[in-house]
Amino acid sequence: MPVSYTSHSGAVVALVGRRIDPEPTLTPRFPFDQVNRVRIEIADQLRRSHAISLVSSAACGADLVALQTAQEMRLRTRIILPFSAARFRETSVVDRPRPEFWGDMFDRVAGVARADGNLVELDIEADDAYSAANAIIIDEARKLTDVKDHGPLSLVALVVWEGASRGADDNTYKFVKLARHSGFRVEQVLTLNASRKHAQQQ
16 A cells, blocks of 8 residues: 655655675675665665655665665655566566565565556666666656645755766766756765775775
């Protein structure tokens, strides 16, 4: 059944972030053993922002952790997928380690969003489908600031990553630049703890 939304003024949060790492990986970006810590820090960021809505995609890793957290907090969640949910589930959810864990999480959060009219399945066939979907996440977050029964809402971009671009094709970094250009306040949650990040830099 549809969720009930919080009624206080606050922020609409657009989120992107790293997928969970393949195993093994030479360059850790979001190891599975960091999921619980990241979940707690996302919840803290949502509370500090006074979030009323979260807009994101639903890939395994940052997206799904954030969506599940937001729904547990009774926030509105709008999911933007570049193509059908079935195709996205195969290509961006269950193609990494622990597919049953991520697949079940996807089914739950997508089910909530679909029941509430907040699952958006696009039909993007371009090579940059994921980057295009990220731009629509920005647009959809801005639209949600026009919801009735709320005071002025701020726009926050929450980036869940290791804190650095991985190169020219990094859609997460492209999102950071787009969000700043679009007037969003950018916050981040790091997917590597301090000791692991230091070791990676050695």
